[in-house]
Amino acid sequence: MTDLHHASHLHTPHLHAVEDTPAFEATAGTGRNTVLSLTRVSKHFDVAGRRVQALSDISLDIQEGEFLSIVGASGCGKSTLLRLILGLDRAYEGSILLDGEKVKRPGLDRGIVFQEHRLLPWLSVEANVAVALRRSKLSARQKRDTVRWHLQLVGLEKFAEAYPAQLSGGMQQRVAIARALVNRPRFLLLDEPLGALDALTRLRLQDELKRIVRQEGITTILVTHDVDEAVYLGDRIVIMQPHPGRIAGILPVILPHAGDDSRNRSDAAFLRLRDHVLGQLGVGHGDIAIQAAE
Amino acid sequence: MNSQIKTRLARIWRAIALPLVLLAAWEAATRLNPVDPHLLPPLEDVVARGWTESRNGDFLTALLASLGRDLAGFAIGALIGTASGLALGFLRPAQAILGPTLRAHRQIALFAWVPLIAVWFGAGEPGKIAFIALAAFQPSLINTWRGVQEIPDRFRELAAVLTFSRLDFLRLVGIPAILPAIFTGLKAALIYAWQATIGAELFMTIAPGIGGVMMQGRQLFQMDLVLLTILLLGLVGAGFNTLAGLSETLLLRRRTS
Numbered sequence: 199m200t201d202l203h204h205a206s207h208l209h210t211p212h213l214h215a216v217e218d219t220p221a222f223e224a225t226a227g228t229g230r231n232t233v234l235s236l237t238r239v240s241k242h243f244d245v246a247g248r249r250v251q252a253l254s255d256i257s258l259d260i261q262e263g264e265f266l267s268i269v270g271a272s273g274c275g276k277s278t279l280l281r282l283i284l285g286l287d288r289a290y291e292g293s294i295l296l297d298g299e300k301v302k303r304p305g306l307d308r309g310i311v312f313q314e315h316r317l318l319p320w321l322s323v324e325a326n327v328a329v330a331l332r333r334s335k336l337s338a339r340q341k342r343d344t345v346r347w348h349l350q351l352v353g354l355e356k357f358a359e360a361y362p363a364q365l366s367g368g369m370q371q372r373v374a375i376a377r378a379l380v381n382r383p384r385f386l387l388l389d390e391p392l393g394a395l396d397a398l399t400r401l402r403l404q405d406e407l408k409r410i411v412r413q414e415g416i417t418t419i420l421v422t423h424d425v426d427e428a429v430y431l432g433d434r435i436v437i438m439q440p441h442p443g444r445i446a447g448i449l450p451v452i453l454p455h456a457g458d459d460s461r462n463r464s465d466a467a468f469l470r471l472r473d474h475v476l477g478q479l480g481v482g483h484g485d486i487a488i489q490a491a492e
Numbered sequence: 493m494n495s496q497i498k499t500r501l502a503r504i505w506r507a508i509a510l511p512l513v514l515l516a517a518w519e520a521a522t523r524l525n526p527v528d529p530h531l532l533p534p535l536e537d538v539v540a541r542g543w544t545e546s547r548n549g550d551f552l553t554a555l556l557a558s559l560g561r562d563l564a565g566f567a568i569g570a571l572i573g574t575a576s577g578l579a580l581g582f583l584r585p586a587q588a589i590l591g592p593t594l595r596a597h598r599q600i601a602l603f604a605w606v607p608l609i610a611v612w613f614g615a616g617e618p619g620k621i622a623f624i625a626l627a628a629f630q631p632s633l634i635n636t637w638r639g640v641q642e643i644p645d646r647f648r649e650l651a652a653v654l655t656f657s658r659l660d661f662l663r664l665v666g667i668p669a670i671l672p673a674i675f676t677g678l679k680a681a682l683i684y685a686w687q688a689t690i691g692a693e694l695f696m697t698i699a700p701g702i703g704g705v706m707m708q709g710r711q712l713f714q715m716d717l718v719l720l721t722i723l724l725l726g727l728v729g730a731g732f733n734t735l736a737g738l739s740e741t742l743l744l745r746r747r748t749s
Binding site: 284286303304305306308310312314316318320321329330332333 | 646647649650652653654655656657660664665668
């Protein structure tokens with residue numbers, strides 16, 4: 199690894215996964231426990247008789263209430279990582295512990311928003327959110343109320359009767375967010391949830407996501423290839439590199455919050471951090487990037 | 493609005509242009525260069541025949557007999573076919589055991605089953621209905637089966653994440669997702685069954701029905717009657733198609749995504 203101390207105003211960047219750094223303590227506050235713990239997780243696929251290493255030696259601890267951004271180019275295995283945390287794929291090495299328990303199967307304690315909304319086209323908005331409550335123990339009335347409450351949370355209470363095809367892309371994704379949250383999961387997993395939206399809608403939904411996550415106090419893992427988004431939303435940023443997918447560094451985000459919790463994207467510190475992340479991904483400006491990619 | 497009506501009229505006009513030309517050619521052939529009217533009777537003879545036949549009621553009786561046979565066979569075949577398609581798609585062992593045989597079965601021409609069915613079920617009414625049912629069975633099975641296989645993985649994954657039970661998966665994801673494929677199968681089954689109805693009436697024993705009328709026309713060398721039945725067959729088939737299309741749009745209206 200090369201010299202990256204041009205960014206030393208941000209605390210020393212950690213080029214390897216380092217847990218519980220002082221820098222992190224500063225952002226996340228004290229007294230928070232590790233609720234999700236990945237230890238030396240590796241995953242490979244057999245593609246046409248060849249072994250392709252998708253993830254290599256991923257170790258990561260996630261604290262309660264934290265907003266973790268995982269950023270990397272496509273093919274770095276970040277979506278695979280989410281699938282493992284979801285319990286959709288159990289063929290991997292290493293361990294993934296949720297509150298100390300091994301993840302064995304999908305559960306309602308983990309809500310997910312995929313890149314495509316995955317709403318069922320034959321169900322109304324309301325019914326699409328309600329399907330997530332099939333396994334819930336709430337009464338019919340409570341279910342109705344919580345669906346309505348979550349539609350309000352994403353600002354779509356007036357569209358309860360509409361069908362997904364009648365909504366814009368941004369609205370569809372908001373329904374998907376409501377569906378992911380309606381069970382009040384402990385974890386919200388976001389797999390490039392805004393990746394397919396236009397730039398303006400994406401910026402608006404970033405603010406909305408931030409507000410919702412704060413309001414619900416939910417531990418969130420966001421997978422994205424948008425560095426700006428990762429910096430804007432994350433408490434910490436995990437930088438991943440491909441072939442094989444591995445953690446290149448974990449950075450705390452310590453930026454002043456302007457007014458109501460939103461960061462100023464034009465702030466010098468924001469831009470420096472963003473450029474630093476880009477550098478670690480090997481796509482930044484000038485020699486910084488080239489050095490970092492070496 | 494006005495232009496909408498215009499385009500609609502234009503579409504109808506384009507659709508009926510060719511049949512009109514054919515009718516005109518028919519008329520011209522019988523008038524200008526007299527073809528033997530026994531082989532190709534003039535158009536007006538056929539129309540006149542249709543008029544008399546519909547007045548004495550025999551034709552209607554025959555049509556209803558054919559339709560009844562057709563719908564009975566269709567109902568049996570489509571029901572078994574769709575149910576087997578669902579079983580094949582959703583039950584893995586069923587697919588492994590039945591799949592190859594059914595794929596091979598597809599290679600056998602439909603009419604090759606006539607002798608076997610005639611022996612097993614008799615050439616009378618049960619045999620005819622069994623044959624029609626077999627014709628309806630094939631497309632409903634194949635389309636339903638394919639529909640299940642083509643349920644998008646993203647929805648299967650969603651169901652896994654939401655920890656759906658098998659029943660919930662079927663009710664909320666599986667059945668709605670394959671409904672269009674089932675419909676395609678039923679539509680094809682309706683057409684196949686109608687073809688098989690006439691086939692059964694022509695190749696198995698004589699029975700009241702359109703096929704019987706056709707045979708009668710051939711044996712008595714009444715080409716106007718034969719042509720009349722052919723026209724009627726086409727009309728009924730087109731009617732089935734329109735009906736199926738209408739019910740499909742009605743039932744699946746919300747699926748525009």
